[in-house]
Amino acid sequence: MSVNILAIESSCDDTSCAVIRDGLLRSNVIAGQKVHEAYGGVVPELASRAHQQNIVPVVSEALRQAGIAKEELNAIAYTRGPGLLGSLLVGTSFAKGMAIGLDIPLIDVNHLHAHVLSQFIRETPDDEVPCFPYLCLLVSGGNSQIVLVRSASDMEILGQTIDDAAGEAFDKCAKVMGLPYPGGPHIDRLAAEGNPDRFLFSKPRIPGLDYSFSGLKTSFLYTVRDGLKENPDFIEENLSDLCASLQKTIVDILLNKLKKAIKETGVKEVAIGGGVSANSGVRDGVKALCERLKIKAWIPERRFTTDNAAMVATAGYFKYLKKEFGRLDNPPFARVSL
Numbered sequence: 001m002s003v004n005i006l007a008i009e010s011s012c013d014d015t016s017c018a019v020i021r022d023g024l025l026r027s028n029v030i031a032g033q034k035v036h037e038a039y040g041g042v043v044p045e046l047a048s049r050a051h052q053q054n055i056v057p058v059v060s061e062a063l064r065q066a067g068i069a070k071e072e073l074n075a076i077a078y079t080r081g082p083g084l085l086g087s088l089l090v091g092t093s094f095a096k097g098m099a100i101g102l103d104i105p106l107i108d109v110n111h112l113h114a115h116v117l118s119q120f121i122r123e124t125p126d127d128e129v130p131c132f133p134y135l136c137l138l139v140s141g142g143n144s145q146i147v148l149v150r151s152a153s154d155m156e157i158l159g160q161t162i163d164d165a166a167g168e169a170f171d172k173c174a175k176v177m178g179l180p181y182p183g184g185p186h187i188d189r190l191a192a193e194g195n196p197d198r199f200l201f202s203k204p205r206i207p208g209l210d211y212s213f214s215g216l217k218t219s220f221l222y223t224v225r226d227g228l229k230e231n232p233d234f235i236e237e238n239l240s241d242l243c244a245s246l247q248k249t250i251v252d253i254l255l256n257k258l259k260k261a262i263k264e265t266g267v268k269e270v271a272i273g274g275g276v277s278a279n280s281g282v283r284d285g286v287k288a289l290c291e292r293l294k295i296k297a298w299i300p301e302r303r304f305t306t307d308n309a310a311m312v313a314t315a316g317y318f319k320y321l322k323k324e325f326g327r328l329d330n331p332p333f334a335r336v337s338l
């Protein structure tokens with residue numbers, strides 16, 4: 001008999017629902033929230049309200065696209081955290097209500113596990129997946145981590161940011177240049193036409209495998225401030241070069257530690273995940289590094305890099321197979337590690 005799992009993701013500002021059958025993705029519906037654009041960042045209370053508006057149509061559409069009736073579901077997976085508490089409460093409560101109504105088990109999923117396991121999203125039985133152990137560079141708006149993935153449930157953080165995440169560095173520098181939120185994709189687009197060697201920004205010198213992006217952010221701010229003193233049109237006249245140089249610096253910082261981690265662990269496969277793994281410089285850089293080191297690179301499809309329920313369903317399926325079910329009195333967690 002087939003195993004059908006419906007998964008809900010509502011940790012930040014995307015309401016998403018996915019359905020998988022026997023580990024293969026049948027649907028993945030995502031409703032974004034335009035309401036935050038005017039504020040230059042996600043407004044938690046508005047996000048919770050938008051999730052309330054979106055969740056019923058998103059879940060109905062995911063079931064419709066999957067061609068699976070709710071009575072055929074075997075479990076409900078949901079993101080328990082980390083994320084914005086109000087947003088998580090919407091998905092958590094909905095998942096619990098659905099599990100009670102259908103009298104089926106509930107599976108709580110760590111959002112970061114789901115990002116790491118996004119390489120296991122399969123649409124056909126022929127889709128390949130990584131072999132354990134592998135390293136995952138998890139880079140998003142809230143995290144920059146190098147994770148050793150020994151199995152779907154055994155992950156170790158080898159290094160992580162001690163201040164800002166890579167996505168924050170992109171977004172905060174984008175704000176300095178007057179680009180809309182989130183700035184990462186805009187910088188990526190503009191960098192394609194710029195000279196990456198035009199500006200030099202400072203890189204952190206911290207030991208081990210940890211990251212730091214706050215010094216780069218300050219160095220970027222000072223370059224722009226000094227440039228504007230000389231020329232009020234400094235940003236407009238140098239926009240693509242600023243973006244290209246910033247992106248190159250962020251990619252160099254990320255790859256430097258990743259290379260070190262590959263050497264220290266001796267892994268033969270590397271994956272990337274999280275919103276910043278959509279970045280062209282990060283994708284090309286990781287591919288080139290792995291080619292040089294003759295190891296396998298797993299670069300996700302862009303639609304699976306940002307928040308989506310397909311990855312929650314996939315992580316939930318691993319737990320379903322081990323019968324690791326959640327409890328109805330489990331609260332969501334705003335903060336939780338891998």
Ligand code: KG4
Binds near residue numbers: 012139143166170
């Ligand atoms: O994983 P994610 O969707 O959620 C959070 O952790 O919040 O990541 C969002 C982050 C934002 O900082 C956004 O600017 C960044 O991912 N991002 C990118 C690109 N696409 C999204 N950064 C650089 N280049 C991109 N193409």
